[in-house]
Amino acid sequence: MDFVDFVRRRGDRHLHTAVLLTGDWQAAQDLTQAALTELYRVWERLDTGTEPDAYLRRIMVNTRRSWWRARWRRETPLAEIPDRGSADDAADRHAVAEVVRQALRSLPPRQRTALVLRYFEDLSEAQTAELMRISVGSVKTHAHRGLAALRASLPKDLLVVVNEGTERGGVER
Amino acid sequence: MTVSPDENEEYGMAELKHLLTVAGEDRPPGIDLLDGLDLPVRRRPARRRGVLAGLTAGAVAAGAAVALTVVWTPQSAQATVLEAVARNEGKPYHVEMVTQASPGGDPFPLTGDFDPGSDSGHLEAPDGGRIIMLGDTGYQKLPESMQSSRGMRSPDKDGKFPKVPKGWKPVMVPLGENAWLKLPMDHVTWGFGSSTRSFAQDPQGELDAIRKADQVKEEGPAGGPGWTGERYSFTTPAVKKWFGRESSSGTVDIDSEGDVRALDVTLTYPDAKSATSVNFKIVFSAYGTPVKLSAPDTPDLYTEQSLHRLLTGRHLPAGAAYGIPIY
Numbered sequence: 001m002d003f004v005d006f007v008r009r010r011g012d013r014h015l016h017t018a019v020l021l022t023g024d025w026q027a028a029q030d031l032t033q034a035a036l037t038e039l040y041r042v043w044e045r046l047d048t049g050t051e052p053d054a055y056l057r058r059i060m061v062n063t064r065r066s067w068w069r070a071r072w073r074r075e076t077p078l079a080e081i082p083d084r085g086s087a088d089d090a091a092d093r094h095a096v097a098e099v100v101r102q103a104l105r106s107l108p109p110r111q112r113t114a115l116v117l118r119y120f121e122d123l124s125e126a127q128t129a130e131l132m133r134i135s136v137g138s139v140k141t142h143a144h145r146g147l148a149a150l151r152a153s154l155p156k157d158l159l160v161v162v163n164e165g166t167e168r169g170g171v172e173r
Numbered sequence: 174m175t176v177s178p179d180e181n182e183e184y185g186m187a188e189l190k191h192l193l194t195v196a197g198e199d200r201p202p203g204i205d206l207l208d209g210l211d212l213p214v215r216r217r218p219a220r221r222r223g224v225l226a227g228l229t230a231g232a233v234a235a236g237a238a239v240a241l242t243v244v245w246t247p248q249s250a251q252a253t254v255l256e257a258v259a260r261n262e263g264k265p266y267h268v269e270m271v272t273q274a275s276p277g278g279d280p281f282p283l284t285g286d287f288d289p290g291s292d293s294g295h296l297e298a299p300d301g302g303r304i305i306m307l308g309d310t311g312y313q314k315l316p317e318s319m320q321s322s323r324g325m326r327s328p329d330k331d332g333k334f335p336k337v338p339k340g341w342k343p344v345m346v347p348l349g350e351n352a353w354l355k356l357p358m359d360h361v362t363w364g365f366g367s368s369t370r371s372f373a374q375d376p377q378g379e380l381d382a383i384r385k386a387d388q389v390k391e392e393g394p395a396g397g398p399g400w401t402g403e404r405y406s407f408t409t410p411a412v413k414k415w416f417g418r419e420s421s422s423g424t425v426d427i428d429s430e431g432d433v434r435a436l437d438v439t440l441t442y443p444d445a446k447s448a449t450s451v452n453f454k455i456v457f458s459a460y461g462t463p464v465k466l467s468a469p470d471t472p473d474l475y476t477e478q479s480l481h482r483l484l485t486g487r488h489l490p491a492g493a494a495y496g497i498p499i500y
Contacts (some may be wrong), residue, residue, distance in 0.1 A: 016197035100196035
């Protein structure tokens with residue numbers, strides 16, 4: 001597969017991860033394109049055992065991390081979560097998407113990254129720890145705190161239960 | 174929909190995954206990853222600044238020479254700089270830097286070592302100020318005493334402090350000769366509120382400005398002790414941050430080995446009320462030299478809670494950042 005093919009087939013998936021990490025589409029496009037530029041640089045040197053997806057994911061997390069660490073490159077937690085209301089399906093899904101992205105944006109960067117890598121990218125704790133360059137214990141801590149914070153910030157009618165499998169009881173929608 | 178208790182264990186995770194999926198399904202029209210992707214021209218090693226773009230061979234007869242046509246395409250200045258930026262990414266490094274806010278700021282020198290691989294680093298100021306960064310935890314050097322605010326009322330919801338009561342005098346609380354504050358890195362405040370000083374948590378991160386540059390030009394030769402190379406200038410367009418617009422411009426020096434040696438970047442904030450720009454002059458060295466850092470060994474190690482209680486007599490709410498600005 002050549003590089004352009006890879007971008008066409010897998011770019012959207014990584015753009016989705018990027019919007020979860022950054023919170024908005026413009027920043028997601030910037031992050032993804034910056035990472036793709038770096039991937040292109042090494043594309044011909046990737047060996048057959050290296051998945052471009054994993055490599056690109058690593059670049060994105062590292063790039064994002066260095067963006068966070070630069071001075072004044074902080075996102076603002078938004079004060080208000082917009083109303084969901086709209087009868088139109090697409091508008092409703094957009095509203096839900098925006099609510100979730102805002103809730104993610106309100107999380108500290110490491111909690112957000114841990115949640116996205118564990119529960120959207122479906123990486124293991126060990127894989128997440130290796131990508132984030134932290135311990136497995138830290139991954140667990142960040143994911144646990146991120147889940148708790150997300151649960152607290154999402155509207156109750158949007159998310160009935162977000163837990164770690166410790167709560168019991170029937171849930172009615 | 175009713176979820177039974179037996180299914181509840183997986184329900185929360187399934188719901189979260191569903192929401193994370195939905196959160197990326199409203200992609201606006203017009204986002205095309207291939208459009209505007211600035212792919213660098215493939216190149217040979219750093220010393221050779223051209224790219225072999227084509228090769229043709231003329232017909233060969235017995236004893237005749239092969240005719241070759243080699244077309245060299247100069248690599249763009251931006252591609253050269255980005256390659257240099259990527260070359261040492263992730264390796265430990267040493268920095269000497271001077272930061273200065275304008276208007277009115279004095280130059281403030283800092284020295285430090287960073288190891289992105291272990292997520293650690295430290296910065297020191299000439300007056301003894303220091304911060305050690307170990308992953309998620311920071312250790313900030315405290316002065317030997319700090320002013321107590323016992324008896325003072327708390328700031329209001331806008332962060333405004335009440336007037337000092339008549340007759341009130343500041344009380345200095347001794348903290349110890351080697352006092353440190355341990356706090357989560359997420360709580361570290363880099364104190365642009367300070368009039369003259371600022372820190373960068375990851376100086377190499379300032380090189381990221383170049384990734385967004387809309388103009389990178391070769392300016393001419395550059396050099397320093399034991400190295401020669403080239404200087405490049407760059408400018409980045411203004412982008413909107415939560416605090417207002419930010420743009421940057423500066424120069425980066427790259428030596429003949431392809432390493433970034435120096436960065437001189439000015440970040441400009443036209444929307445800011447006070448200081449409107451800050452300049453970083455950063456010299457990088459010792460790429461790859463291991464950096465060994467550890468938590469300070471001291472009996473006077475405070476947490477945000479313990480320090481807050483000592484200085485104010487009050488309990489710091491759970492999750493609140495103590496927010497001591499870094500100088």
